Amino acid sequence: MKNFMFIFSRTSDSKDLSPEEMQSNMQEWFAWVDKLKAAGAYVSGEALLPGGKTVKGKGLVTDGPFADSKEAVGGYFIVKAKSIEDAADMAKGCPDMPIGGIVEVREVMVFE
Amino acid sequence: MTVLPTQQLVDHLFRHESGKMVAVLTRIFGMHNLEMVEDVVQESFLKAMQFWKFDNMPDNPAAWLMQTARNKAIDIIRREQYFHKYSAELSGQLLADTEATVGQFFSEAEISDSQLRLIFACCHPQLKEEDQVALTLKTVSGFGPSEIARALVTTESTIQKRLYRAKEYIREHQLQMEIPAGYELNKRLETVYVVLYLLFNEGYNSLKADELIRKDVCAEAMRLCLLLTESKAGNKPATFALLSLMCLQASRFDSRLDEDNTIVLLEKQDRSKWDMRLIQLGYKYLNFSSSGDTLSIYHIESAIAAEHCMAATYEETNWKRMLQLYDMLLLQKPAPVVKLNRAVVLMQTGEVNAAIDMVWKIEEIEKLLASQHIYSAVLGEMYKQKGNFTEAQKLFRQSLQLVTSLPEKKLLETKIAACISRLK
Structure with a gap:
């Protein structure tokens, strides 16, 4: 088993979702996380606040990594999977897929 | 590995919390700022979504949402006050007062009031x-x-x-x-x-x-x-009467369509499928509504709905009592549709000719027959009862031109077919 990181971002914001739609999306997330936990795949996850700073070159600090905040990374999961293919399959279950979600799947490097 | 129970949000929690948050914030910012308030509420939900997704659902989601809305409200006021900057001393005092006042609006009693x-x-x-x-x-x-x-x-x-x-x-x-x-x-x-x-x-x-x-x-x-x-x-007899009426009507919600999505008329409905719990609630509220001396249209309409619920079968409906109730209703609400319904009751008491007469006497009936499907459908039914299948069929066809929903179309087509078979 290897560790993978799911990095969540999106192509569109959820501004126009109704409360009921947001609730059902939320419910799908709970179910998804539960499923990953039940399969022993879920390790951890954190949400990230929007905004932030980017530091470049000789300590040049600018606001935010993206001009458009809706494209910003919203959070990450660490999951366990056999291969990158399996991890990508797992990521397909992300409930944000129908509403413009993007999941970047990266393998955590281990020094052997 | 044990499967953890899925975290559940109460049904419609977001919808109901949205209503509460909009109400409280509008109370704070005024009706003229409704648009801004709706944005603040939406932002609170988006923030919840963003955070809760990552296995962070709070123990009390409703309180979390309210707290977020409250903080956003205070932020907005703080920003506005910064704009009109006074001395540090006054600003500090103003803000403390504001936070205390805003906080009060978020108490349970004030939320309901808002x-x-x-x-x-x-x-x-x-x-x-x-x-x-x-x-x-x-x-x-x-x-x-x-x-x-x-x-x-x-x-x-x-x-x-x-x-x-x-x-x-x-x-x-x-x-x-x-x-x-x-x-x-x-x-x-x-x-x-x-x-x-x-x-x-x-x-x-x-x-x-x-x-x-x-x-x-x-x-x-x-x-x-x-x-x-x-x-x-709002704690008035008429409010209870309206609530009673809604409960009694809602009790029949599931019996009105069959498996093929065809309308089942009241007379053909399986009464055992009516929701007894709602009927009981309806009776209870109707009882509450009888205090005081007002008799609203909702009282009468609820009494009519209750008569239907009390009859074991359609045939056993107390049509005489129904007729009295409709007469009372007509005094307060002489609307064409009430007259139409009273005519239906007349038909049930065996007075088909009087019923047809009553329909034709509704003001501007020609216009109604040509524009609203229910009038031609009901009048058609009356002619059918009378045995005048030619006229009945004509009216059903007129009604068919006006309905848009599939269940209603199906029902009328069945009736037209029945008329045709009788004419052969």
Whole structure:
């Protein structure tokens, strides 16, 4: 088993979702996380606040990594999977897929 | 590995919390800032989504949402006060006062009061009826424009227009979130009843909308009516009568369509499928409504609905009592549809000719027959009962031209076929 990181971002914001739609999306997330936990795949996850700073070159600090905040990374999961293919399959279950979600799947490097 | 139970949000939690948050924030910022308030509420939900997704659901989601809305409100006020900067001493004092005052609005009792005020504001008599309904569903009930459009069987842009028009009116005329007193209160309550009943009927009658959203709308009308009965301003016999009427009607919700999505008329419905729990609630509220000396149309209509529920079969309906109730209703509400219903009762008592006479005497009946399917369908049924199948068939065909929902079409086609077979 290897560790993978799911990095969540999106192509569109959820501004126009109704409360009921947001609730059902939320419910799908709970179910998804539960499923990953039940399969022993879920390790951890954190949400990230929007905004932030980017530091470049000789300590040049600018606001935010993206001009458009809706494209910003919203959070990450660490999951366990056999291969990158399996991890990508797992990521397909992300409930944000129908509403413009993007999941970047990266393998955590281990020094052997 | 044990499977963890899925974390569950209470059904419609977001919708209901949205209504509460909009109500409290509008109380704080004023009706003219409704648009801004809706943005703040939406932002609070987006923040919740963003955070909760990552296995962070709070123990009390409703309180979390309220707290977020409250912090956002204080932030906005702080920003505005910064703009009008006074001395540090005064600014500090002003902000402390503001936080204390804002905090008070978030108490349970004040939330209910704000919701009530918002209902009253959305049902302002100066707003158009269709705008009142859309605005109530949007702000008080937390429905999205596309959901309102689905429930009212119209387009989302139509709903957007109605919402825009209502908000413009509110801003221009500086409508307040107030609960009127004395005579004004009774007058306003009348409008609130009309809007809530309209809301209920949209859910109950519009067979074109999908069932899920229709049930939601009915449940929402009942929830708001219940909220009204629990308030000092709305705790009136007529409010209980309206709530009773809704419960009794809603008890038949599932019996009106069969598996093939064909309408089942009252006379053919399986009465064992009626929701006994709602019927009992309906009786209870009807009982509550009998205190005092007012007899509203809702009292009479609820009594009519109760007569149906009490009869073991359609044939055993107490039609004589029904006729009396309709006569009482006609005195208060001489509307064409009430006359039509009274004529149906007349037919049931065996007076088919008198019933047909009564329908033809409805003012502008020709126009109604040509524009609303229910009139031609009912009159057709009367001619069918009389044995005049030619006339009956003609009327059913006229009705068929006017209906739009599939279940209603099916029902009329069955009736036309029955007439044809009798004519052969």
